[in-house]
Amino acid sequence: MNRRYVVSLGVLATAIVILALALAPGAAQAPTAAKTAAPTAWTPSRTPWGDPDLQGVYRYEAAIPLERPANLADTPFLTDEEVARRDQAEQEQEAKRLAGGEGVDVGRQPLSESPIRGNEYNSFWQDHGRPRQIHNRTSLIVDPPDGKLPYTPDARKAEARSAARYGIGPYESFLDPDTGERCLTDGVTALMWQGPNGGHNRIMQSPGYVTILHEEYRDRRIIPVDGRAHGSIRQWFGDAVGRWEGSTLVVDTVNFLDKTHYEWANVWTRPSETLHLVERFTRVDADTIEYEITIEDPTTFARPWKAAIPITRLPDGTQIYEYACHEGNYAMPNLLSGARAQAQAGEEGR
Amino acid sequence: MRTMLAILLAGAGLVLTAVPVAAHHAFAAEFDARKPIKLRGTVVKMEWINPHSWIHIDVKRPDGKVERWMIEGGPPNALYRRGFTKDSLPVGTDILVEGFRAKDGSNRGNGRDLTFSNGKKLFLGSSGTGAPRDGQNSTDR
Numbered sequence A: 001m002n003r004r005y006v007v008s009l010g011v012l013a014t015a016i017v018i019l020a021l022a023l024a025p026g027a028a029q030a031p032t033a034a035k036t037a038a039p040t041a042w043t044p045s046r047t048p049w050g051d052p053d054l055q056g057v058y059r060y061e062a063a064i065p066l067e068r069p070a071n072l073a074d075t076p077f078l079t080d081e082e083v084a085r086r087d088q089a090e091q092e093q094e095a096k097r098l099a100g101g102e103g104v105d106v107g108r109q110p111l112s113e114s115p116i117r118g119n120e121y122n123s124f125w126q127d128h129g130r131p132r133q134i135h136n137r138t139s140l141i142v143d144p145p146d147g148k149l150p151y152t153p154d155a156r157k158a159e160a161r162s163a164a165r166y167g168i169g170p171y172e173s174f175l176d177p178d179t180g181e182r183c184l185t186d187g188v189t190a191l192m193w194q195g196p197n198g199g200h201n202r203i204m205q206s207p208g209y210v211t212i213l214h215e216e217y218r219d220r221r222i223i224p225v226d227g228r229a230h231g232s233i234r235q236w237f238g239d240a241v242g243r244w245e246g247s248t249l250v251v252d253t254v255n256f257l258d259k260t261h262y263e264w265a266n267v268w269t270r271p272s273e274t275l276h277l278v279e280r281f282t283r284v285d286a287d288t289i290e291y292e293i294t295i296e297d298p299t300t301f302a303r304p305w306k307a308a309i310p311i312t313r314l315p316d317g318t319q320i321y322e323y324a325c326h327e328g329n330y331a332m333p334n335l336l337s338g339a340r341a342q343a344q345a346g347e348e349g350r
Numbered sequence B: 001m002r003t004m005l006a007i008l009l010a011g012a013g014l015v016l017t018a019v020p021v022a023a024h025h026a027f028a029a030e031f032d033a034r035k036p037i038k039l040r041g042t043v044v045k046m047e048w049i050n051p052h053s054w055i056h057i058d059v060k061r062p063d064g065k066v067e068r069w070m071i072e073g074g075p076p077n078a079l080y081r082r083g084f085t086k087d088s089l090p091v092g093t094d095i096l097v098e099g100f101r102a103k104d105g106s107n108r109g110n111g112r113d114l115t116f117s118n119g120k121k122l123f124l125g126s127s128g129t130g131a132p133r134d135g136q137n138s139t140d141r
Helices: A002-023 A080-098 A153-165 A331-348 B002-010 B076-081
Strands: A056-059 A141-143 A201-206 A209-214 A220-224 A239-245 A248-254 A276-285 A288-296 A305-313 B031-047 B054-060 B066-072 B094-102 B108-116
Touching: A220 A239, A331 B094, B031 B066, B031 B108, B054 B094, B066 B094
Parallel strands: B066 B108
Antiparallel strands: A056 A201, A056 A305, A141 A305, A201 A209, A209 A220, A239 A248, A248 A276, A276 A288, A288 A305, B031 B054, B031 B094, B054 B066, B094 B108
């Protein structure tokens, strides 16, 4: 139902854009206009103290890449036909995943090409039993218009280095694996929609506060929404203050600690002292929050960028669980000893 | 694994929709794709720990000697949501494990496929939550 809604929403949004163009001649209409039209489509209920109610357990279930793939460079939006085709394919793949399908059948690399690279675990370890939602957008990034991360040249080098060493090392010390492998965090925005366990998060509200409990890494954010100014303490997750703009929760965060010297699986997730993050949470229908992030950080990016991420409200009764990642992280000693064995084998091979 | 997702999505012409991969570390950091393993063993215990569950099995070698192996699986939170419980893989269950050995050559591996002695794969061939309703009986040898 959700996917059909998305498809019909696209049609509706297009109609709204056309209407807006007719009513406001001369107004610039970026391709993202279809997206920004959505928040007006639905009005959320209110908490007993009168705030828009965002509460629930959410998870990212859309199949939209952060950056626009090269083969869709000139295609910010898919046609209704393409959306329908991909949706059909996803339904079939989901059925095959539940039935134990592998490789191309379930949307992964062909098994003949690689037994790993997405095929290292069969479907039952990975599948969540819910098909992913096909949207008409080809990237989560809506600005810049090319759908690409606007890295500075230095940050691009750092990203290339990160990609080259991920899973390969060198792993000389526990400091060398990335922050996720170390059970620290994947980064404040990534936690809302990415995660090895599916990215389950609970949003809770009380008068003057919004709290986000992230299942992964047991991170949590307690965001005051009471008009206070930013504090001065630098933290991994920065200093967040929230406010309501209509039905949208706007969270403005500064005073991040500089963690750019840590290893990050993806460089865009790392905080620096110059990071200014603005997040906008808008319930666009009963099952969806449009989570929009605007990231401004001259240390890593040549210009601000924005992504609009649909996150899905899971059925009532969905719980999040303890994670205790450090305690069970056998991967840490295993990958360090693996690197030692690999180094030794390399030396013996000379 | 975020990188992996990007790689999969980049090949969208071939792969219509990529699947998020439930692993918190890069496979290649811990396991060796050139060392496939196939082990028949008996479940000794299952550790319900994040970020990965671990199944301990006793494997009888051809010479009769028993080796203890540790097999890495998915995160318990995800398994539980799929209907996997402590009853799903009780102590004493015979399973066939196919996966890849740890890079350091120890008796550890990832559990790509787990098959019960009756030929059913763990979780497969069932509906609803995907939880196994048969094949996990320890007397079913």
